[in-house]
Amino acid sequence: MFSKETTLTQVDRSEFCLSRRAVLRGAAAAVAAAALPAPAQGAWPSRPVRIVVPFAAGGGSDAIARFTASRLNAALKQPFVVDNRPGAGGNLGTEQGLHSAPDGYTLTLIASSYSVNAAVYNLGFDPVADMTPIVQISNGPLLIVANPKTNIKTIGDLIQKAKTNPDKINYATSGAGGVAHAATELFMDRVGIRMTHIPYKGAAPAMSDTLAGTCDVYFSSVAIALPHIRAGKLVAVAVTTPTRLNALPNVPTVAESGIPGFDVPHWHGLIGPKGLSQEVVAKVNSAVNAFLKAPDANEHLQRDGVSAAGGTPSLLQERIAREVAGWKKLAAKGRLKVD
Incomplete structure (x- = not known):
């Protein structure tokens, strides 16, 4: 029986001391853990990557996107999944892709119409400032x-x-x-x-x-x-480009036909949202440039009437900026009206 003032037995005192020491050790460990840097995130990609294609399934852009996705699957050891988001001349899917989190898990495939759209539509994004260029995939006339x-x-x-x-x-x-x-x-x-x-x-x-x-x-x-x-x-x-087609070597270019300097290519590329890390850009750019050098890659692309492009992110950035400016000049003349 306890007296009026509760006392601790020898066993109680021992258990109390052990508990107190455990609490103190836990607190010390927490302080030490807080002083350490946060654990590093897993290397990208650690889960599937979505490639938004702002055109319907079954078209030329879709075919190039699926070809690219299959090669990136093999190169980067994660699924790259094509997500068709057609509508509004390609602007609907493009806007969704560019408004995604810049974490590397949403990329967007664009075609040459991306540069034209800036001249004819009121876009919900800036086609130059609100994206991160990665690589040009194809080029053709x-x-x-x-x-x-x-x-x-x-x-x-x-x-x-x-x-x-x-x-x-x-x-x-x-x-x-x-x-x-x-x-x-x-x-x-x-x-x-x-x-x-x-x-x-x-x-x-x-x-x-x-x-x-x-x-x-x-x-x-x-x-x-x-x-x-x-x-x-x-x-x-x-x-429409300065170089003739291998498939039709007797068909001249527009420039050869008396309109010097005429050059309107039909191309495709990969971009990401603004703020995409350079680690992701470098990995995708390197992988795409590598697989485009394979002989079967160019053979595959030529079936869609284009050839392998590749190159640096800055080359894609320069192409887009140059073409956007050029199409805006043409639109200012009253051309390119969208009824």
Whole structure:
């Protein structure tokens, strides 16, 4: 029995002292732990990476994104997952990608229309300041094709027919504000002709109506036009870059056809949100440049009408900034209107 003033037995005292020492040791350990640096995060990537593709599945950009994702899977030992987010001329998915956390787990595949969009849309992002360039993946031309019924076989034919019949030639595009629209408007501005724009919701219907003769001319991607040229259903008039296509070595460039300096490429690249770490940029850039050097990579890309590009992040940054400025100048002339 305890007396009026509670006392501790010898056992109680021993247990009390042990508990007190344990508390003191725990406190000391906590202080020591607080003084140490935080544990380092796992090396990137430590989980799947999403590649936002602002275009529908099944198109040329989607094919290049999936090819890139499969090669990055192998190189960086994590899944790279393609996430198609089409809409608003590619701006919907691009904005989602650029507004993601800059942690390296959301990248965005862009095409050459990325530079055009800044001239024709009120964007929810700055296409130069609000992104981190990583690498250009591909580069290629557009291919100017004509329906055989038009008898347009050369750039000279096209210019003469358009000057003789202002606004009577219909030209197709895969959508207002895209690179095909921009390239055609730039061409008309350079040579002083007028044609009528017929925009479609995608490359497939634009090509279908060019084949049917509803439209006379189409500044098309190579991949969609090449089979119809080989089948004799379309005439290849010229390519829009300074270098001829290996697949069509007899088809001249626009520059060779009397419009010096004309150069509108059809390209793809990878970007990330503003603030993306240089560690992530360096790893992805290195991996992409490495796999693009493989012979089968260029062979694969050429099936889509483009060739391997590669290069530094700064080269992609410079291309985007230069093209954005150029398309804005063209839009200021009243071209590139989106109804």
